[in-house]
Structures are given as C-alpha cells and as structure tokens.
Amino acid sequence: MVKRVSLWNAGCPVARSLDAIGDWWSLLIIRDAFDGKRRFGEFQNGLGISKGVLSTRLRDLTKRGIFETVPASDGSAYREYVLTPKGRGLFPVIVALRQWGEDYLFTDGEARSSLVDRDKRAPVARLEVKSADGRSLVWSDTQVTG
Amino acid sequence: MVKRVSLWNAGCPVARSLDAIGDWWSLLIIRDAFDGKRRFGEFQNGLGISKGVLSTRLRDLTKRGIFETVPASDGSAYREYVLTPKGRGLFPVIVALRQWGEDYLFTDGEARSSLVDRDKRAPVARLEVKSADGRSLVWSDTQVTG
DNA sequence: GAATCTGGTTCTATCTTAGAACTGGATTTG
DNA sequence: CAAATCCAGTTCTAAGATAGAACCAGATTC
Numbered sequence: 001m002v003k004r005v006s007l008w009n010a011g012c013p014v015a016r017s018l019d020a021i022g023d024w025w026s027l028l029i030i031r032d033a034f035d036g037k038r039r040f041g042e043f044q045n046g047l048g049i050s051k052g053v054l055s056t057r058l059r060d061l062t063k064r065g066i067f068e069t070v071p072a073s074d075g076s077a078y079r080e081y082v083l084t085p086k087g088r089g090l091f092p093v094i095v096a097l098r099q100w101g102e103d104y105l106f107t108d109g110e111a112r113s114s115l116v117d118r119d120k121r122a123p124v125a126r127l128e129v130k131s132a133d134g135r136s137l138v139w140s141d142t143q144v145t146g
Numbered sequence: 147m148v149k150r151v152s153l154w155n156a157g158c159p160v161a162r163s164l165d166a167i168g169d170w171w172s173l174l175i176i177r178d179a180f181d182g183k184r185r186f187g188e189f190q191n192g193l194g195i196s197k198g199v200l201s202t203r204l205r206d207l208t209k210r211g212i213f214e215t216v217p218a219s220d221g222s223a224y225r226e227y228v229l230t231p232k233g234r235g236l237f238p239v240i241v242a243l244r245q246w247g248e249d250y251l252f253t254d255g256e257a258r259s260s261l262v263d264r265d266k267r268a269p270v271a272r273l274e275v276k277s278a279d280g281r282s283l284v285w286s287d288t289q290v291t292g
Numbered sequence: 293g294a295a296t297c298t299g300g301t302t303c304t305a306t307c308t309t310a311g312a313a314c315t316g317g318a319t320t321t322g
Numbered sequence: 323c324a325a326a327t328c329c330a331g332t333t334c335t336a337a338g339a340t341a342g343a344a345c346c347a348g349a350t351t352c
Contacts, residue, residue, distance in 0.1 A: 004170060004307075004340070005194060012259050013247030014177045014240055020251065024150060024168055024309070024339095031160045035290050040330050048151060050310055055331060065250075077318060078329070086250045091285040092242040092273045094160055100239055101159030104211075104232045105166065112157050113292040122278040124288060127238045130271045131263040139237045142270060144181050146259040150309070150338075170308095170340070186299050196341050201300060223349060224298070 011146075020064055021090070025049060025057050030066070030087065031094050038073065038080035066090070096127055157292070166210055167236070171195055171203050176212070176233065177240050184219065184226035212236070242273055 007019035021027055025047070032046050044054050058081055061067045066087035072078040083090075098115055106112050115124045129137045153165035167173055171193070178192050190200050204227055207213045212233035218224040229236075244261055252258050261270045275283045 007174070011257055012177075013244045013251065015174060015247075016251040017243040017247035018170075018173055022170055022173065024164075024170075027164055027168065028153070028161060031158075034285055041328085044330090050312085051331065052311090052333075053309055056308090076329095088285060089246050089249055092275055093239065093246055095275050096238040096242040096273070097163040098159045100235050101161075101163035103235055105159065105162040111292065112159055113290050115288055116291055117277040117281075117283060118287055118289050120277060120279070124283065125276045125278050125280070127242070127273055127275065129238055129241050129273065131266060132268040132271050133266070134271070135263075137263060137270065139180055139234060141264055142261055143264050144259050145262055146257065187297085190299090196343085197300065198302075198342085199340055202339090222298095 012144075017093075020066070021061075023057070025053060026061060027090075027094070027097070029054070029057055029061065030083070030090055033067070033081065033083050033087065034091065034094055038082060039078065040081070043081070061087075092127065095124065099127060158290075163239075166212070167207075169203070171199060172207060173236075173240070173243070175200070175203055175207065176229070176236055179213070179227065179229050179233065180237065180240055184228060185224070186227070189227070207233075238273065241270065245273060 007015040007022070010016065021030065028047055028049075029043055032043055037043050037046055040054070040058070043049070043058070044051055047054070058067060062069065062081070065084055067081045068084050069079040070082055072080050095115065102112065116122060117124060129139075129142070131137055131141075153161040153168070156162060156165075167176070174193055174195075175189055178189055183189050183192055186200070186204070189195070189204070190197055193200070204213060208215060208227070211230055213227045214230050215225040216228055218226050241261065248258065262268060263270060275285075275288070277283055277287075281287075
C-alpha cells in the first residue's frame with residue numbers, strides 16, 4: 001500500500017497490519033479467497049468491484065506475500081490466486097470481523113451467512129481473548145506495553 | 147460510511163462489519179481508544195491524522211454506536227470519546243490484527259509493542275478458532291453456509 | 293486580560309475507487 | 323477451422339476519501 005500516511009514505522013503490529021490490508025477492498029478479497037474463490041473473474045463477480053481496482057489490489061497483496069498465483073486448477077492456461085500461509089494467517093481476523101458483525105449488525109432473525117465446522121455442521125465457537133494461563137480476558141484486563 | 151459501493155446488503159457479517167469500519171482510519175482510531183485515548187487531540191496527536199478526517203470518522207463511528215461522547219474526565223467543559231459495548235466488541239478484531247502483524251510483519255528481535263495481561267504481565271495467548279465442542283480449527287475445517 | 297490550548301470547520305491538492313471502454317490471448321461452438 | 327465468446331487484465335475519466343494547512347470561536351492558563 002502506497003501513498004497514504006505510512007503506518008509501517010509505528011512499532012505497533014495493528015498499525016503494520018492495517019498498512020498492508022487496511023484499504024477498502026483487501027479484507028473482502030481475502031474473505032472471498034477463504035470462501036474458495038481463486039479466479040480473477042470469480043473475485044470480480046462476487047465482489048462487484050471494478051476490474052482496475054481488483055487488479056491493483058491482487059498485485060499488491062501478491063507482492064506482500066499474502067497471495068500467490070498458481071496454474072489454474074482446471075488445466076487451462078490461466079492462473080489462479082491462492083492464499084499463502086501468511087495470507088491464511090488472517091483467518092482469525094476474518095472470523096473476528098464476522099462474529100462482531102453477527103453480534104451487532106444483524107437484527108434477530110435477519111438472514112445471514114454462518115461459519116460452521118465442516119464435520120459437525122455446528123457454528124464455530126466465539127473467539128475469546130485469553131491469558132497465557134487460560135483465563136478469559138476483557139480489554140480492561142489487558143495493557144499494551146513497549 | 148457513505149459513498150462507496152455499500153457492503154451492507156451482502157448478508158455477510160464480514161462485509162457488514164467492513165461497511166462500518168473498513169475505511170483507512172477507523173480501526174486505528176478504535177485501537178487508540180482501547181489504548182486509553184479519549185480526547186480529540188489525543189487521537190489526533192497519536193495518529194498523525196488530519197483533523198478534518200478525524201472529525202468525520204469520530205462523528206460517523208459515534209453515529210454507528212461504536213463511540214459515545216461523555217463529559218471530560220478532568221471536569222473541564224470538553225467532551226471525550228469512549229467506546230460503547232458495541233465498540234468494545236471489536237477487541238478480538240484488534241487482537242487478531244495485532245497477532246497477525248506480530249507473526250508476519252516484524253523480523254525477529256525487531257522492537258514492537260506487546261499486549262499483556264495486566265495481572266501477570268505475560269503476553270496474551272494466541273487467538274484460536276475453535277469448534278463448538280472445543281476442537282481447534284484451521285480454515286479448511288470450516289465452511290460458510292447460507 | 294492576553295496568550296495559548298482545544299476542538300473543531302473549511303479549503304485545495306493528491307490519491308483511491310467507480311465504472312466503462314478497450315485489448316489480446318484462451319476457449320468454446322457451430 | 324473460423325467466428326464468437328470468455329477471460330484477465332489495462333487504460334481512461336469522474337467522483338469520493340485522505341493529506342495538510344489555514345481559519346475560528348470557546349475554554350483554559352498564566
């Protein structure tokens with residue numbers, strides 16, 4: 001990500017993460033990759049994003065090591081975009097965003113998608129922030145140091 | 147959040163969350179609120195953000211119920227911005243971003259801040275995505291339905 | 293009471309996104 | 323096998339978001 005105030009020098013991991021993926025579209029593209037999309041046209045159709053923006057974002061995310069391109073899985077001459085391990089490391093971020101949205105942005109009974117465990121078909125458990133020895137923590141139990 | 151393609155109608159909690167907080171600055175403002183900042187000037191000095199953008203963002207986040215304004219804690223005539231329970235619900239999102247950044251965006255030994263448990267001073271545990279019955283899940287163990 | 297601080301508002305310039313047209317290679321179809 | 327269509331982009335213009343500075347009025351400090 002260029003241009004804007006750089007958040008890189010912050011010494012804060014949150015700021016560095018947002019420097020990499022904090023534009024309007026990147027996390028949605030990453031979400032779609034987790035949902036199985038791989039082809040340029042799949043991302044574009046699913047998101048309703050302009051092709052120019054998608055192209056720029058995919059290029060940047062690939063440069064940052066979040067995506068890589070591989071030969072298309074159907075044997076055609078095209079290439080597909082898949083998440084690297086670094087990209088897959090963003091799964092808790094996507095889950096956290098999903099759960100916050102579920103809690104606060106949908107009314108009871110409103111139709112929405114769910115994230116489930118493939119085996120049991122049960123919704124994934126709520127994410128919990130915990131201490132090293134397993135206690136559940138709310139934000140006021142924590143502190144940023146350094 | 148106005149203007150851009152609205153992500154609200156998506157039926158996807160991730161998209162709705164990003165509709166609310168997916169601009170360049172909101173999560174950083176929210177991070178600073180978790181770090182204890184309350185005053186307009188504190189946010190502005192800490193972030194190095196233009197006052198016009200900060201003003202617009204704080205107003206929008208307040209309208210969305212993520213922040214509320216309260217009388218200043220020092221008894222002056224000013225007001226302060228504090229997170230609502232809805233805003234505090236974003237703590238796992240901030241922690242997830244922090245942990246991804248720690249894992250992938252800092253080199254070994256590079257100085258950075260840490261999130262610790264106030265009591266024990268130990269770093270907070272890694273977030274884990276789990277099934278309803280407690281198994282640890284990677285993204286390929288999960289599926290979006292609906 | 294003057295100086296300074298505070299929390300904005302307003303303005304211009306630059307970057308990001310929206311949307312459409314264009315392009316050349318790949319694939320499909322008749 | 324050639325024409326039609328699909329695919330993955332590139333390029334362009336217009337509108338919105340951000341960067342940065344100037345301005346302003348009320349609050350606070352000295």
